[in-house]
Amino acid sequence: PSITRGVTKEISTVSWDDIGGLKDLKKELQKAVEWPIKHAAAFSRLGISPIRGVLLHGPPGCSKTTLAKAAAHAAQASFFSLRFIFKQCYILEGKTAHFHCSKNIGFLSYKLYSKYVGEGEALLRRTFQKARLASPSIIFFDEADAIAPKRTGPDGNSSGNVTVGERLLSTLLTEMDGLELATGIMVLAATNRPHAIDAALMRPGRFDKVLYVPPPDVEGRFEILRIHTRKMKLAEDVDLWKIAEYTELFTGADLEGLCREAGMAALRENISATSIHNTHFQAARSSLSPSLTKAVLD
Numbered sequence: 128p129s130i131t132r133g134v135t136k137e138i139s140t141v142s143w144d145d146i147g148g149l150k151d152l153k154k155e156l157q158k159a160v161e162w163p164i165k166h167a168a169a170f171s172r173l174g175i176s177p178i179r180g181v182l183l184h185g186p187p188g189c190s191k192t193t194l195a196k197a198a199a200h201a202a203q204a205s206f207f208s209l210r211f212i213f214k215q216c217y218i219l220e221g222k223t224a225h226f227h228c229s230k231n232i233g234f235l236s237y238k239l240y241s242k243y244v245g246e247g248e249a250l251l252r253r254t255f256q257k258a259r260l261a262s263p264s265i266i267f268f269d270e271a272d273a274i275a276p277k278r279t280g281p282d283g284n285s286s287g288n289v290t291v292g293e294r295l296l297s298t299l300l301t302e303m304d305g306l307e308l309a310t311g312i313m314v315l316a317a318t319n320r321p322h323a324i325d326a327a328l329m330r331p332g333r334f335d336k337v338l339y340v341p342p343p344d345v346e347g348r349f350e351i352l353r354i355h356t357r358k359m360k361l362a363e364d365v366d367l368w369k370i371a372e373y374t375e376l377f378t379g380a381d382l383e384g385l386c387r388e389a390g391m392a393a394l395r396e397n398i399s400a401t402s403i404h405n406t407h408f409q410a411a412r413s414s415l416s417p418s419l420t421k422a423v424l425d
């Protein structure tokens with residue numbers, strides 16, 4: 128990536144094939160996100176109104192963000208990603224906006240920090256405006272429960288968070304309702320806490336589709352390991368299926384870390400190593416703990 132005046136330019140290479148497992152979910156997303164953007168003319172010919180928003184929920188590190196990026200890549204859409212974190216009555220915006228510039232997916236991204244209440248709404252409006260200009264576009268909200276927390280009753284929690292959250296939420300609802308007139312714009316959101324999201328976002332025309340992104344099962348783990356070892360020099364004694372079997376409760380992100388750690392173990396043993404052996408994966412496994420707990424699988 129190159130950085131010019133706070134603007135980072137990067138090329139996204141995330142495709143459906145970079146995501147292990149989740150076959151049915153990928154198909155769902157193709158139909159819900161990729162088709163309406165790629166085949167907009169067919170949708171309008173048949174008078175089908177595409178869904179406007181998809182909410183992805185599930186444990187952290189299990190590819191919600193990666194799925195959104197892959198959908199944008201597959202639909203050749205601009206990808207705008209926003210993330211709001213609240214601290215008392217300030218908004219700490221970790222903002223990354225991505226603009227698709229050419230046929231190849233090229234992204235510009237920038238991050239900024241703002242502590243002024245009110246900027247969040249302006250940022251939201253600006254993002255939707257940019258998305259309309261750059262259409263087809265996907266707007267992605269990470270940690271959507273922060274932007275649209277459940278509203279409490281009039282006597283409920285009146286902390287700064289809720290006030291700021293309510294203002295952002297009503298801006299988001301207005302913008303999403305406005306999408307009815309626009310084509311080629313889809314809103315995707317991710318959360319680990321779907322129950323913490325305000326019900327107003329689940330009304331028709333907003334997040335009409337809610338998809339659970341589960342932790343990987345053994346086959347999923349095998350595929351994830353295959354993906355993350357694609358470029359690694361593995362010795363013949365490495366059996367990815369066996370590793371998949373002894374990594375229950377590992378997320379995709381954990382497995383990515385395991386592969387990296389196995390490579391590091393090989394280097395630590397011998398800086399001139401030419402391949403990574405089974406023993407290195409075993410060493411990596413014993414030095415790392417999974418992020419998930421049994422409760423998530425139930």
Ligand code: ATP
Nearest residue numbers: 145146147187188189190191192193351379380383
């Ligand atoms: P969070 O809730 O913390 O934002 P997330 O569900 O959005 O997490 P991602 O950010 O998409 O998860 O994934 C984290 C990392 O784990 C990515 O860099 C990705 O490469 C890897 N990963 C997760 N799941 C998979 C998968 N199914 N296949 C391949 N890689 C995966």
